[in-house]
Amino acid sequence: MSALELPRFEELMLPVLELIANGRETVKDSLPEIQVRFSLSDEQMEMLLPSGKQTTISNRMHWARNYMKHAGLVEPVAWGRYRITALGKDLLKTNPERIDKVALAQYPLYQTWQSQQIPGAIKESLPIEEGKAETPEERIEAAYVQLDLGLAEELLEQVMSLTAARFEQLIVELLIAMGYGDGRAEMGQAIGKSGDGGIDGVVNEDKLGLDAVYIQAKRYALENTVGRPALQAFVGSMTGESATKGVFVTTSTFSKEAREYVRRVQQRVVLIDGARLARLMIDHGVGVVIEKTYVLRSIDANFFESV
Structure with a gap:
């Protein structure tokens, strides 16, 4: 059947x-x-x-x-x-x-x-219908792109269901997976408590903690854009810790004013919105698993030229 x-x-x-x-x-x-x-x-x-x-x-x-x-x-x-x-x-x-x-x-x-969506042959992808003019390679690429986009959306929905404390821990785990703190779990810590001064976590980049990345992690609905005041408060908290590096992560987006503000401050602050968060989690294997691997092979022209 x-x-x-x-x-x-x-x-x-x-x-x-x-x-x-x-x-x-x-x-x-x-x-x-x-x-x-x-x-x-x-x-x-x-x-x-x-x-x-x-x-x-x-x-x-x-x-x-x-x-x-x-x-x-x-x-x-x-x-x-x-x-x-x-x-x-x-x-x-x-x-x-x-x-x-x-x-x-x-x-x-x-x-x-x-x-x-990605323009051109892969703009409309899954489900792939029979009789389309695309080549098999284009169809495979189209399917991959659509599945990847769908995964990112579902991943962000799942992240939104986490508690605030688990979300903060997730961001620490993501930075560790990205190589911060030499990729060692003990180098990161989620603070996440009342009176944390606007700092939700920290990842030490060296064993003595002389260089650290401070984290602010906020779960917001997509329509709740993070504005400049939230970034000013975070930078103020970093100043209180004598910190020079910070990462502000949200499941929503940042306003234009917020992005312009962090470009002018002395501290180095990286902004990660919901779309980028999902992409980083996928790229670094956080919260996702490899379900199946497909291998595409082609003719080795060099092999036959040497015969």
Whole structure:
């Protein structure tokens, strides 16, 4: 039995949106009704992706929800749990026969998201549809880019679910993984307590602690931009510690004024927003694991020229 017999991810958008509207917050909650709606057998429901890590139908439902999230039709409320938005409710009131990428393209949030994707052949990537003109190499590249972007989004959502203390510890662990403190866990410490003076952690770059990186770590919703006052307070705390190096990390973004301010201060302060945080975690293997490795081989021209 082929996975092509399963509904494609765009075919699942409307049913998934309706189920979320009816209180089915997770993909798992929606599976029984999806099986009934599309008359899928137990065998079809249990079909796995090549990696063997997830069922194909769950994966397609995930991507359906992901695309609708970027259009503003649904929004996360906790890790893996979603609710319908006012935009989503308005769309359902029109009794649409289908929701697909063409329908989503009318929403400004979706347009913005698409404009941020890698341009060219890999702009539209997963799920990859048959009959497209791209070469196999382009399709592989497209799939990798979309999976990577999706991972970064999910990773940031997971980070948002952490407690403040665990988030601070995470940032210390990330800096250690990046090589600060000679990559040794004992060289970093999360302070995270009342009256910490605006310092949430510190990583010593030498054994005597003569050179250290001070950390401020704040979990903020995306709409809560970090402004100049927060950076001024952090720099003031660094001055009190006679510190010259600092890292301010947030799950949201920094205002233009905040970025301009740190460029003028005497201390060296690095700003890491949510998008960069997720990328650093992926690049340095913090909070992620390698699920599967694919090896692509090509002809060794030098080998044959020497024959």
